[in-house]
Every structure is written in C-alpha cells, then in structure tokens.
Amino acid sequence: MNVQHRWPGESRFHGWLYLLPGILIYLVFIFYPILETIRTSFYQWDGFSKNRIFIGFENYINLVGDSQFLLALFNNIKFIIFYTIIPIIIGLFLASLLGRKKLPGMTFFRAGLFLPQILSMVVVGVTWRWIFNPVFGPLNMGLRAIGLDALTHSWLGDFKLAFPSVGSIGTWVEYGFCMVLFLAGMQRISEDFYEAAQLDGANAFQQLIYITLPSLRPELGVALITTIIAALRVFDLVYVTTRGGPGESTLVTGFLVYRTAFLQNNIGYAAAVATVMTIVIFAIALIILRFQTSHQEEA
C-alpha cells in the first residue's frame, strides 16, 4: 500500500495508463449496461420500434401484483433450502465427524467432492435429466429392479416433484463444496478447545455448537454467500431440465428475465425483473459481508 507515492519525474496520472484498457472494456460492456438495465426498467419497449415510452415506476408497480414474478422469486428463495441449507448441514455434519484428523488420501476425496463445481451446468442438467427420465432413467430403473415400482415417478414432469427434483441437483452440486470448505477450516481450530470441552463433559453436539460453529464463522460466511447467490442466479439448470415447467412450477427469476426479454419482447418489464434480481443479490451479499466484518472487528 505504501509504494503509491510518485517516483521522481513521474506523471500524476501514470497509474491510469495501466488501468485504462481493462477499465474501459469493463465500463463499456458491463458497468454501462447495468445502468442501462435500470434505465430501461422505467420504459415500455418492444425491442424493435424506435420510440420507447417512459412510464415511470409502472413496471415495478405491476411486478408487485404479478403472480408469475412472485412465484419465480419465491422459487429462488425455496432453492436456498436445496443450495444452501442442506449442503451446509451435510458439510458441518461431516466436518464435525472427521474433526481435525489428517486422513491419508484426503487430496483425492477433496478433488472428487469438488468435481460438480467445475462442470458446466448444462452438462449437469443433461446428466440429471437422464437419471430422472421416467422410462429409461437409472433412478426409476433401479427402483423397479428392487421391486419398488410404487416409488417410480415422472420426476421432472410432475407438478409436485419437479421442484424438489431440480433442487436436489443443486444439493448435489453444492454439498461437496461445503464439505471441502469446512474441512479446511477445521484445520485451524486448536485441539485444546476440544480436549477442554471433553474434560468439562461436553458431548459431540455441544462441541459442534460451542466450538466448531463459532470457529468456522469465516467459512460459513463464504458458504452462505456462494451458495445463496447460486440459488438466486439459477438459470442454466432450469433451462436445460424443465424450462420452468411443468406449468410454472420451477420458474425462477433468471429464466423469467430471459423469457420476458427475448421470447416475449417485453423489454422494459424484463429489465425491471432483472433490476430487482440484482438488488436482491447485492443486498444479501452485503448483509453477509457486513455480518462477517463486524465480527472480525470484535475479535
């Protein structure tokens, strides 16, 4: 930080030469479009005609009463159960079970558990559509093979089951990430804490609540931010597996933005949905970050 003084004979703006190319591309292709999305959300526009009609907050007023939008937003929030809560519980369970022991071969397990994170969500979606296929999918075939025909379903075609089915794909993607994250964090906790707790007669659950959880606060923050944002941004997976169906049962805001803007040409309204989606993501990220830093300052 402290080398930022000028060198002799150097222009005040020398640093700008280094910034300019990168920042320019960012400003033109990312930052300006963000502002333009917000501006567009105050207009009515079909995407073709020359004149956009300024309608103030009308798009936003309509959003509040739009059952489709509310359903999509609610589905994103329900996805947090599958993307965040279940993976974090699995991760904590495993971390507290394995504790701080260094296991030979852990690198291999870590690499495997992390694998879904690097795969294209289109590949993940294609794979799970096959697994869930009612006729030749391995899930139903397996159930039939062990005589549980009654449990076979049209997983992605059923109004009640499609949502938890797509959600469980999210759990499959995220739980290994949470495990790896928490196991790494466990290495930092001093064994003394656990020994002292055991002397005081604390059981495994108490050790989890009073030692593991507070010590893993930074990792919990990372897990929360990453997985909640993933739940709120779901698009590829829904596009590939269900396209929001059957009916609107797996509709999410990301898919609603795409459909409204590019299939229905209702540009202003789609921009309003996108703006709300972005604000929600920002707000949640900032709340978690604030929570994290305030605790760091206390410590």
Next chain:
Amino acid sequence: MTRRLLKKLLPNYVILTLFLLIILIPIIGLIFSAFKTDIEVTKGPLALPSELRLENFQKAWITGRFNLFFRNSVVVTSVVVVASVFLSTLTGYAFAQLPVPGRKVLYPVMLIGYMVPFEAVIIPLYHFMNSINLTDTYWALILPQIGLSVSFGTLWMTSFFRSAPHELMDAAAIDGCSRWQVLWKILWPLARPAILTLVVLIFMWTWNEFLLALVMIQDETMRTLPVGLAFFQGRYSANIPLMAAGSLIVAGPILLVYIIFQRYFIRGMLGGAVKG
C-alpha cells in the same frame, strides 16, 4: 498401533466414500454411457461398456457439429483468458502500487461487476451489440466476458500485489528499473501461483458460460459448446449414448485441466469467494 489407528479411521473413510460415490456415480455413469450402444445402455448406468466404441463421439462431433462448437469455444476462451489475465495484471498492479487519482471511486465501481449476474446486463448488451452488428460474432462473447473477468481479476491481482514484498521493488527502483520493468521482471515471476489460479478460474467460467452465448448467437455454426449441447439435447434427448458423448466433449477439456491443476481450482474458489 497401525491396526488400531486404521480401525479408528475406518468409519471416517466409509462416510467420506459414501458422499464421494453420490457425486461420482452419475459422472461415471455418463462416461460409461458415452461408449455404449442404444441396447447396452439399458443394462444400467454402471454396467461396463463392452468395448471402447467411439461411434457416439464421431456422430456428435460431425453430425452434431460439435467440431464447430469446439472450435468456437476454444477461440473465445483462449482470447478471453489471455486478454483478461494481462489486463487484470495491469489494473491490479496500478491499484496496489501506483498513484491513481480517483482510486476511491474506480475500485468499488470495478468490484460491482464481480457480484452482478449476466441477467443484469444482458438486455441492453444484446441491443447494443445488435445495433453495431456484432451479434453472431466472437466479439459479442469475448468483450463482455473480458469485462466480467477483469472485474474479478482486478480484485484478485490487487490483493496479491498489495502483499508483495516491497524491499525487492525498492531495490529494483534504485537500480533504475521502470515501473513497467518492476511489474514484468520482478512481480510477474513472484505472482505465478496467483496468476495460474486466475487462469484456471477464468478458463472455467468462460468455457461454461451459457446465457451470454444463448442470447448473442443465433447462427448455429457460431454456437459455443454449452449452448450447442443444450440445443443438441432438444433433438436427441432419448439417445443417451449420443447425449453422453456430447456432454463429455463439453466437459472433457475442463476435466483435463482440473486433474492437472485441481489445487489451483480449489484454492481459487475457496479463496476467491472469501474476498467477494
């Protein structure tokens, strides 16, 4: 002693293996299916293919036009990775080490890009690209992806350059090195692990990117692999061996890079998010 230790560790391995298998079985099933015939695939996902048959790959590659999608993905990804890493090195160096009037405004503005989803930019971006006739070109995919990558890259490289040892740079300055020389001769070699992490992350994000390519590209021959696969599924969803082969063509390069550089992937994704 070792036997007692083994007994103690065994339950841990059993549980770890169980959770690992839940992740690996679908992927192994997919890999096996890619080598099977239509009839073989009905015998269950974990039945071994009778031979290493490449027909499905050939069919996806030629009939499915994955050869074109592959070329498009390689062009877009390599340009984005090289340009983004180079530009992020410059911006990170400037923010961390150079006098930058307006830093207090510019730096937070850059970071916003790291958090926004493509949904927040895609609508005006499409109409903008359309108005300058860049839809259905590589530029429509490359430029926005560089913008997004530079946003994260700036954050990543700034935090690295801030922690770089100052003594070395001061010594170099006294020896008469310019700022440019300090960056490339002294800092760049030190930054290798940070840069390698940035390379694999940007490679992965660009290779897997979906929405941007879905919206910007209408011409089938210009599609990237993930979008190509999504449309391919629309046509051949019942042909599992063919779908599996297509999926492996999409996932193959990233799997290969992951096998070699998995430490950098994991470190980056665990560490990159901390700074988010």
